[in-house]
Amino acid sequence: MPRGEGPPGRSDPARHLLRVAVGERGDPVADRGTARPPRRPTAPDGLLIVDKPAGWTSHDVVGRCRRLAGTRKVGHAGTLDPMATGVLVVGVGRATKLLTYVVGADKAYRATIRLGVSTTTDDAEGETLEARGVGEGVDPAALGRQVAALTGDIRQVPSTVSAIKVDGRRAYARARAGEEVELADRPVTVSSFEVLESRPATADDGVAVLDVDVEVVVSSGTYVRALARDLGEALGVGGHLTALRRTRVGGYPLDRARTLEELEAQADADGVLATLPLGDAARSTFPVRELTDAEARALGYGQWVTPTGMRGTVAGLAPDGTLVALLEDTTRRGERRAKPVLVLAPA
Structure with missing residues (x-):
């Protein structure tokens, strides 16, 4: 998914838009590689909701959290590229088993799209492909029409520097090796695409461009960089992403x-x-079935219980709020029952 000056205070989300400026943060690698003695496990199973800084990969963040938690059983749900900042959900211990479900959730972003210049990576980290500029500007009505056309259920070609595998190798690895990469379009959902503000600017080469601040809500697997590219192409001027902050x-x-x-x-x-306890994490991720003591005990043994009456995966919580199991309704021998698909508190 989409990927520098460190983010300012978090009281004003609009100020968090990343302005790409190489070297302004110094070298973050030196910071995250600081040698310290390993910690013994010091974190209960649960989630960490991390505000990822610019210049760090998602794996870098996991590495720091492993040291803080004193365990290697740490993972994340949904990659953010190094240039991006914002919400990265990290699981510790048994909570890593919930990440598969979290990664499929919808996501919200604030971003800046620069119209008038296209790049090899569809963001500011790539080389300029074409600098057409915007001339006297972009007609606001045309901008609104093309934003509307990119809203809803659409088909999108991912950026060539995505992590999608092509014949066993990541697309970005092939692209960086100089190979031609062709990716098929695929269905995604853009639930909301709103223009917040636009302002004229000048690119480094003196070309007149238009910077457009937007807010989007998208399905898992949607590339905001590709939205920037496609908006620019639809307007006939080219475009790329210069700022990205994940807000949810x-x-x-x-x-x-x-x-x-x-x-x-x-x-x-x-x-x-x-950490955010498993029970609280479950309430933020799934519909909830409040269990009786008897049901919690049965699920702890892997037994089936009465149906939840809800579609999809449901969190079964014991009376004390403990996450016992994830449940799904199914039919067994002609009878509707709820089966545990993942037991987190075995009896």
Whole structure:
């Protein structure tokens, strides 16, 4: 998925739009590679909602969280490219088993699209392909029409530097090796695509461009970089992404996220890295079935219980709020029942 000056204070989400400026943060690699003695496990199973900084890969963030949590059983749900900032959901311990469900949730972003210049990567990290400029500007009515055309259920060709595999190799690896990469279009959903503000600007080569701040809500697998590219092409001027901040993943908004510095300070102060407990994480991810003690015990043994009456995967919570199992209704021997598809609190 979509990927520098560090983000400013989080009180104003609009100010978080990343402005690409190579070297302004210094070298983040030196920071994340700092050698420290390994910690013993100091985090309960649960989720961390991280505000990823610019210049870090999602794997870098996982590495830092592993050190803070004192365990290698840490993973993330939904990659953010290095240039992007914002919500990265990280699982610790048994919570890693929930990440498969979190990664499929819809996602919200604030972004800046530069109209008038197209690049090899559809973002500001690539080389300029064409600098057509916007001349006297872009007609607001035409901009609105093309934004509307890219809203709803659409077909999208992913960026060539995506992580999609082509004959066993990542597309970005093939592209960086100089190979021609052709990716098939695929269905995605753009639930919302709103223009917040637009302003004339000048590119580094002196070409007149238009920077457009947008807010989008998209299905999993949608590339915001590709939306920027396609909007520019539809307007006949080209376009690419210059800023990206993820403001929500499913039920996890940005205001619940903590920076890596905040996580480290809290872990150092308390001796335990605070995570979002499994039960609370389940309530933010799934519909919930409140279980009786008998049902919780039965599910802990892997037994089936009365149906939930809900579609899809449902979280079964014990009376004390513990996440016991994930359930799905199914028919067994002509009888509708709920089966545990994942038991997290075995009896």
